[in-house]
Amino acid sequence: MRILLVGAGGVGDAIAKIAARRSFYELIVVSDYDRSRAERTIAWIAEKHGQETAARFVAASVDASDPDSVAALAREHGATHVMNAVEPKFVPTIFAGAIAADADYLDMAMSLSEPHPTDPHAQTGVKLGDDQFAQAGDWEAAGRLALVGIGVEPGLSDVFARYAADHLFSEIEELGVRDGANLVVRDDAGNEIFAPSFSIWTTIEECLNPPVVWERGTGWFTTPPFSEPEVFTFPEGIGDVECVNVEHEEVLLMPRWLDAKRVTFKYGLGAEFIGILQTLHQLGLDSTAPVRVRSEGGPVEVAPRDVVAASLPDPASIGPRMTGKTCAGVWVTGRGIDGAPREVYIYHVSDNEWTMREYNAQCVVWQTALNPVIALELLASGAWSGQGVLGPEAFDAVPFLTLMAASAADGGYAQPWHIEERPI
Incomplete structure (x- = not known):
C-alpha cells in the first residue's frame, strides 16, 4: 500500500x-x-x-x-x-x-x-x-x-452503530450520535479563551447549516440550527453537557445501511459557543462569498469565513494550552437480542494530556x-x-x-x- x-x-x-x-x-x-x-x-x-x-x-x-x-x-x-x-x-x-x-x-x-x-x-x-x-x-x-x-464522527460512531445493529439489538428505535467534552483552552495568564479544537471553517459549516434528522416513513428532513436541546451525561468524568442538533454526515450515512426508526446527531457546544456562532451569522462573517475590502495595497476580495479562521488559533497549535477529555459515541435505544428494552452508549474517550505526551497532537484531531x-x-x-x-x-x-x-x-x-x- x-x-x-x-x-x-x-x-x-x-x-x-x-x-x-x-x-x-x-x-x-x-x-x-x-x-x-x-x-x-x-x-x-x-x-x-x-x-x-x-x-x-x-x-x-x-x-x-x-x-x-x-x-x-x-x-x-x-x-x-x-x-x-x-x-x-x-x-x-x-x-x-x-x-x-x-x-x-x-x-x-x-x-x-x-x-x-x-x-x-x-x-x-x-x-x-x-x-x-x-x-x-x-x-x-x-x-x-x-x-x-x-x-471519528463520522467514522468511529458509524462503526459503533454497525456493531450495535449486528450484535446488541434486534430492533433499533434510535441511533443518536452524541459528542461532548470538558476541554478548556487557556492563555498565558491562565484565562479561559475561545479557541475551537477543530477547524472553525468546518465548525461554522456544520453548526449554522440546518441540521438533518432521519425518520423511518419520512426520510431526511431539517430543523433550525441548535434545535431540540437536551442534557446528555457523558462518561469518564465529563458529565452533563447540553447537546443540540447539528448537521453531520452520520445522519446521511447510517440509514443507507442500518435499520433504525430514527437517526440523529447532537453536539455539546455550550451556550458561549452557540452565542458566538449566532453572532458570526448575524454579522455575515460566516459567509464564504468573497467581499471587497480596502487595504493599503488596494482593494482585495476575501471571504469573511476565511478571515475568521485566520484570526483564531490554529487548532493544531492549542494542544499545550488545552486540558480535558473529548468523547465520541452513539446512544442506541431499542430492543436487545433477547427482545427486552435496551439502551446503551458505545463510546471512545481521548485525553488531551496523553495525546500531547505521546503524539504532540491535541486530543480532538488525534x-x-x-x-x-x-x-x-x-x-x-x-x-x-x-x-x-x-x-x-x-x-x-x-x-x-x-x-x-x-x-x-x-x-x-x-x-x-x-x-x-x-x-x-
Missing part, C-alpha cells in the same frame, strides 16, 4: 504520526499546499522513531483545489490510496483526482450541502455527500473504493486521525474490501474494533472502547 496523504494540518499531521508506529504500508507521501508543514511532520517522526521509520515518508507540495495536481502527485508516487485530510470544501477536487489516478480514496468529511432554497428549516436541499454518492457508479465501474466519512489509519490497515490486510462509494457502516465492525482495542503487544492500537448500559 502506497498512500498519498493530502493535508498536513492538525489531522493530517496526527495521521502520519499514528501511522509511523505501524508497518502495513510501503510509503506515505505527506503533502500540503505549504510543503514546510509536511516536512515538519516528517522531522517529528524522524526524531521520535528514527530515520529508518522516517524513510517511509516523503514530503510534497499539492494544490488540493486542483484535481490534476492531486492526480499527478498520486501517479508520481504510485499511490494506491488517497487520504483526504483537508477541509471538506476540497472534497470534490481530491475525489476527482483520486479516481483519475486509479487510486482508492478515503475522507473524514463528505461533500458539502446546500440548504433548500425556499424551506431550509424543514426540507433538505443538496445533502452532505450527495455529490459523492451520485458518482458511485463511476467508482464501481473503475473497480475502485471510496470509503467516505471514516474519521481522535479523528486514529480511525482512517485503522481503516487503511484493514484495507491493506483485506479484512475490509469493497467497490463504489461506501460508508463505514458497509463493513463488518468487529475487525475494526478488535484491532483498535488490542494491546500494542498483540499488534493493536491499544485504544479501548466501551459499552455503557443505561437504565431504561
Whole structure:
C-alpha cells in the first residue's frame, strides 16, 4: 500500500504520526499546499522513531483545489490510496483526482450541502455527500473504493452503530450520535479563551447549516440550527453537557445501511459557543462569498469565513494550552437480542494530556486521525474490501474494533472502547 496523504494540518499531521508506529504500508507521501508543514511532520517522526521509520515518508507540495495536481502527485508516487485530510470544501477536487489516478480514496468529511432554497428549516436541499454518492457508479465501474466519512464522527460512531445493529439489538428505535467534552483552552495568564479544537471553517459549516434528522416513513428532513436541546451525561468524568442538533454526515450515512426508526446527531457546544456562532451569522462573517475590502495595497476580495479562521488559533497549535477529555459515541435505544428494552452508549474517550505526551497532537484531531489509519490497515490486510462509494457502516465492525482495542503487544492500537448500559 502506497498512500498519498493530502493535508498536513492538525489531522493530517496526527495521521502520519499514528501511522509511523505501524508497518502495513510501503510509503506515505505527506503533502500540503505549504510543503514546510509536511516536512515538519516528517522531522517529528524522524526524531521520535528514527530515520529508518522516517524513510517511509516523503514530503510534497499539492494544490488540493486542483484535481490534476492531486492526480499527478498520486501517479508520481504510485499511490494506491488517497487520504483526504483537508477541509471538506476540497472534497470534490481530491475525489476527482483520486479516481483519475486509479487510486482508492478515503475522507473524514463528505461533500458539502446546500440548504433548500425556499424551506431550509424543514426540507433538505443538496445533502452532505450527495455529490459523492451520485458518482458511485463511476467508482464501481473503475473497480475502485471510496470509503467516505471514516474519521471519528463520522467514522468511529458509524462503526459503533454497525456493531450495535449486528450484535446488541434486534430492533433499533434510535441511533443518536452524541459528542461532548470538558476541554478548556487557556492563555498565558491562565484565562479561559475561545479557541475551537477543530477547524472553525468546518465548525461554522456544520453548526449554522440546518441540521438533518432521519425518520423511518419520512426520510431526511431539517430543523433550525441548535434545535431540540437536551442534557446528555457523558462518561469518564465529563458529565452533563447540553447537546443540540447539528448537521453531520452520520445522519446521511447510517440509514443507507442500518435499520433504525430514527437517526440523529447532537453536539455539546455550550451556550458561549452557540452565542458566538449566532453572532458570526448575524454579522455575515460566516459567509464564504468573497467581499471587497480596502487595504493599503488596494482593494482585495476575501471571504469573511476565511478571515475568521485566520484570526483564531490554529487548532493544531492549542494542544499545550488545552486540558480535558473529548468523547465520541452513539446512544442506541431499542430492543436487545433477547427482545427486552435496551439502551446503551458505545463510546471512545481521548485525553488531551496523553495525546500531547505521546503524539504532540491535541486530543480532538488525534481522535479523528486514529480511525482512517485503522481503516487503511484493514484495507491493506483485506479484512475490509469493497467497490463504489461506501460508508463505514458497509463493513463488518468487529475487525475494526478488535484491532483498535488490542494491546500494542498483540499488534493493536491499544485504544479501548466501551459499552455503557443505561437504565431504561
